Amino acid sequence: MSRLSFLPLNIVRQSSLEVEEMRTKGELHLSFFPSASSHTSPEEAWATAFHDLSQRIRRFFVRPEPHRRALTYIRGLMSPAERKNGWQVAEALGEATPYAVQHVLDRARWDCDGVRDELRAYILETLATSNAVVVIDETGFLKKGTKSVGVQRQYSGTAGCIENCQVGVFRTSASSRGHTLLDRRRMLQCIFDAGLPVAWVTGDTVYGSAQSLRADLEARKPRVCDFR
Numbered sequence: 001m002s003r004l005s006f007l008p009l010n011i012v013r014q015s016s017l018e019v020e021e022m023r024t025k026g027e028l029h030l031s032f033f034p035s036a037s038s039h040t041s042p043e044e045a046w047a048t049a050f051h052d053l054s055q056r057i058r059r060f061f062v063r064p065e066p067h068r069r070a071l072t073y074i075r076g077l078m079s080p081a082e083r084k085n086g087w088q089v090a091e092a093l094g095e096a097t098p099y100a101v102q103h104v105l106d107r108a109r110w111d112c113d114g115v116r117d118e119l120r121a122y123i124l125e126t127l128a129t130s131n132a133v134v135v136i137d138e139t140g141f142l143k144k145g146t147k148s149v150g151v152q153r154q155y156s157g158t159a160g161c162i163e164n165c166q167v168g169v170f171r172t173s174a175s176s177r178g179h180t181l182l183d184r185r186r187m188l189q190c191i192f193d194a195g196l197p198v199a200w201v202t203g204d205t206v207y208g209s210a211q212s213l214r215a216d217l218e219a220r221k222p223r224v225c226d227f228r
Contacts, residue, residue, distance in 0.1 A: 053122070065108075066103075069108070070110070073101050077089065124196060126178075127178050132173055132198055133173070133174045133202060134172070134201045134202070136171050140154075141165055141166040141167075151164060173198075198220075
């Protein structure tokens with residue numbers, strides 16, 4: 001998994017049209033855009049948010065070049081490209097090869113744990129509410145080859161049948177202010193350790209039937225709901 005998979009950029013994934021719609025409905029939380037005002041255009045709000053967040057993570061990169069490359073990579077992830085592997089992201093960025101993207105993900109020196117911690121701080125500042133919900137769910141990634149980690153013939157909800165695929169489990173924190181993935185691993189522990197308010201934890205019967213998971217959650221006293 002990419003070390004940049006869950007950078008704190010949930011809000012900047014929103015398009016200009018979404019930002020404009022939020023403002024029209026009175027739902028544009030200025031905490032997302034500290035420099036924004038009622039006269040700020042959606043494009044300016046987006047650019048300002050991206051810049052502010054990029055500066056928050058700057059200190060975790062040893063050199064400026066990987067930091068700039070990381071930001072370029074994130075823009076590629078937010079591009080209309082249908083697939084987001086190294087080659088497709090590089091093409092969306094107008095580059096002939098994915099080598100620069102691969103370098104920042106694999107060999108460049110930067111503190112991925114520090115970026116993760118900054119993400120948690122950002123989420124607490126902008127998205128945390130007392131009625132926040134953690135959603136646990138899995139999705140399948142259909143594959144043609146056999147080299148990807150965890151790929152095998154197994155049931156995929158995406159396909160609705162047994163296919164050659166990977167299955168990833170994702171946990172999202174959602175509130176009235178927005179939603180985001182929070183961590184690369186041990187996400188539930190991360191949420192509680194960070195002090196993020198959690199009113200509910202939801203998931204389907206697979207997770208609701210996991211007694212150890214339910215016991216751990218109930219000990220922490222969020223309300224637990226499993227969909228059957």
